[in-house]
Amino acid sequence: MIRLPRGTQDILPGQSEKWQYIESTFIDICRRFNYQEIRTPIFEHTELFQRGVGDTTDIVQKEMYTFEDRGNRSLTLRPEGTASVVRAFVQNKLYGSAKQPQKLFYNGPMFRYERPQQGRMRQFVQLGVEALGSKDPAIDAEVIALAMTFYQSLGLQSLKLVINSLGDKESRENHRQALVEHFNPYRAELCSDCQTRLDQNPLRVLDCKKDRDHHAMVDAPKILDYLTEEARLYFEDLKAYLDASGIDYEVDSNLVRGLDYYNHTAFEIMSAAEGFGAITTLSGGGRYNGLVEDLDGPATPGIGFALSVERLLMALENEGVTLPVNEGLDVYVVSLGDIAKVPAYTLTQQLRKSGLSVDKDYLGRKMKAQFKDADRNEAKFVVVLGEEEVNLKQAAVKDMTTGEQEMVAFDTVVNHIQSKR
Template sequence: MIQIPRGTYDVLPEDAFKWQKIEAAAREICARFNYKELRTPLFESTALFQRGVGDTTDIVQKEMYSFKDRGGRELTLRPEGTASIVRAYVENKLYGDPNQPQKLYYIGPMFRYERPQAGRNRQFTQFGCEALGSADPSIDAEVISLAMTFYQTLGLKKLKLVLNSLGDPESRKAHRDALIAHFKPSIGEFCDDCQQRLEKNPLRILDCKADHNHPLMATAPSIIDYLNDASRDYFNKVKAILDEMGIDYELDPTLVRGLDYYNHTTFEIMGASQGAITTLMGGGRYNGLVSELGGPETPGIGFALSIERLLLALEVEGISLNSDPALDGFVVAIGEAAEQKTPVLLNRLRLAGLTADKDYIGRKVKGQFKQADRDKAKFVVVIGDEELEQEKAVVKNMADGSQEAVAFKDLTDYLKEKI
């Protein structure tokens, strides 16, 4: 038997409506904040992620699904959304649109080759937002507020917002030099990846999973100590706006994020998952990414979150999304002549905007009523020989058991009025 690939999963019909509710909430909140959807391909040029995500990251070095097509082109299933959004922004010249900043969002599958575990799969779904074209600290706060609003709208309460600043290029260079000086004498004690990253991007060492318990990690220079006046002022403005909004946060100078393109504000939202605190989402500012991918100098900020981790957090907090949609009507046919009539009535109900169904596998009357119960039908429309002769249906209200004869021609209006 052919089985599903490792690290992937099926979303069965009884769970799909939970995803639909989450996606609907994301779209509704994005509309409130005036963010518009942008859809990009599932695969892109491998070079996009090497340049956009960073060739010193675990994603590029170890986790990408890359392949050559028949034309010999190097392609990669997208491992994250921001690089693709920025590529589309540059390629379609959205920087020339009079509506600035461009406030965009995406929902879709991403792919990373990593060890599957709860909330971490090889195919996973991300919801993300990107604001391109503004260096205003208030849009940093807006993006953070959008993410918090999304989680809170779905009912999560055990949330913690964590903030840091990576500063501007001048601040990052000063911090980079300090990190190299700190780690270089003992770099031989670190993993091969960290040894390669020392000169290329020492900030990545702080994000290493293999060496996170090394004593030098705890004493590494903090970026906060290397922020210049402009970077410190920017970060203070972001914090002040969040304070005014009433959004609580904690400062974490070790928060560096896993991608190379971040600068200035970085943030994560933590939540409960399987009894532990875990990262539900992360984001930050990336003022150099657009120019890195061939566009003009353009500031940007965004976030991405995992729908799978959100579902785990909802489960831990005991928040149910169970509201499997009920049918408005279920048509029960008694006899062969009635069977011929039900598809016509059923189609009429559906064209009028009602949700309706019937039996398709020859169940007896009792079995048809049981199926109506399983479908949570609000009304059952019963048609037999007598009803056909009178051109009326017996309509049973499943909530109170009452029933009424209704002419076929009036059935649609009757059900719409009752519902």
């Protein structure tokens, strides 16, 4: 038997409805915030992620699914969504649109070669937004508010928002030098990855999962101590907008995020629910002024976030939140005998055209078995057609909630059921 690849999953009926509900809720929230959908390819040229995500990141160095096509071009299954959205923004000259900033959202599978564990798959689904064209800290607050609104609209209550500033270019350069001077005496004690990061991108040492408990981490230089006045004021403005929105947050100077393109605002939303697990992050994002230029576009500020649907489902389950899905069929049509087959099929189609969810028997089962199938499908109404009903040009309509049953003329069955809903 051929099995699915490690780190992937089949989303079966009964579960897929939850995904659909989550996706439709996300689309509705984005509509309220005036974000429009963008769809990008599942694979891109490898260079996009090398330049856009960063050569020093674990994603590029260890986790990408990269292959050569028949034209010897190096292609990569997208490991995240931002680089693709920015590439589309540049290639399609969306920066020239009269509608600015460009407020975009996406939904789709991403791929990373990681050790599979609960809530972390090799193929996973991200929902995300990107706002390109504004350097106003108010839009940073808006992006955060969108994410929080989405989670809360699904029923999550135990949420924790953590924010930080990564500063501007001057702030980061000063902080980088301080980090190198601080960690150099401990270089030999750090993991091999961090020894490399110390030369290439010292900020990412703070994000290391292996060395997080090293004593040198405790008093490592904090980026907030190295902010320029402009960067400090930007962060203060962001906090003021969040305060005005009634959004609670914590400032964590060690929050750096795992991608090279972030600056100024960085944030994560975590589950604070008891028993959720060691990895509590549900989503994360931040500002990436400079990324558009790195991908050959004009100077354009941007900010966005992405969230994992898999981890969201874990959080919903952990908090005992039941999504309003799997509400059953509106109607199940029971047919008895050959004479009722065509009328039953015709009535099924008419009911569907009226907007109702409807099914019928296709296995030639007895009436009792058909009623059992109606129960399995949680049908609200059952319509019975047999020889007698066909001859009388009527149907027996049973309300499965009240148990009431009445005979209804064929040509009024649709209206009758619609009036009872």
